[in-house]
Amino acid sequence: MTKKIALMSVAAAAVFCISGCVNFNTSDGASLVPQVAADHPGYEANLNVQNVSVQGEATLNVLFGIFAWGTDGYADCARLSAVTTVAPALPIPIPELPSAENLVKKASVYNTCKAKKVDQLVGSRYTIKTVDYFVFKIMTCKVEGFPAKITGVTQKKPYITSAGTLVWLAEKPTVLK
DSSP states (O other): HHHHHHHHHHHHHHHHHHHOOOEEEEEEEGGGGGGEEEEEEEEEEEEEESSSSSEEEEEEEEETTEESOOOOOOTTTTOSSSSSSSSOOSSSSOOOOOHHHHHHHHHHHHHHHHTTTSSSEEEEEEEEEEESSSSSEEEEEEEEEEEEEEEEEEEEEEEEOOSSEEEEEEEOOOOOO
């Protein structure tokens, strides 16, 4: 009787470990268009954006949610999500740990920019397929966006808005009516 229970337990554990689940996640492309940072001086990149969409992808293997491999590069400044959070008890920003989802997105942006010989993607949209085996995941991300090359930089200048706030922009703001 105990031999039967032990055998059934081993079989159940094997089925649990071998079987996996697959899910898809598609991003909302409208929220991923980079906004102009107008709160500090500096420089703003002049982009030559092509009006033709390009696609690329990357695959990442993740073990225990910590160890990741399977790609040869990442786009560090891909502006995928917030980099810091503020803990309720502490008034200081705490950096977030990198997520596997953001790593595979950055890898797909890197692969696409490298293959198309461009500097960045504008208006990126992501589709992520995750095959999850509980302790091991295989994540595949397909990215689509508009390729842009940096043609130069423009120094930001201070402007006072009609509300009396100081903003730093590369060109004089216009008032919309």
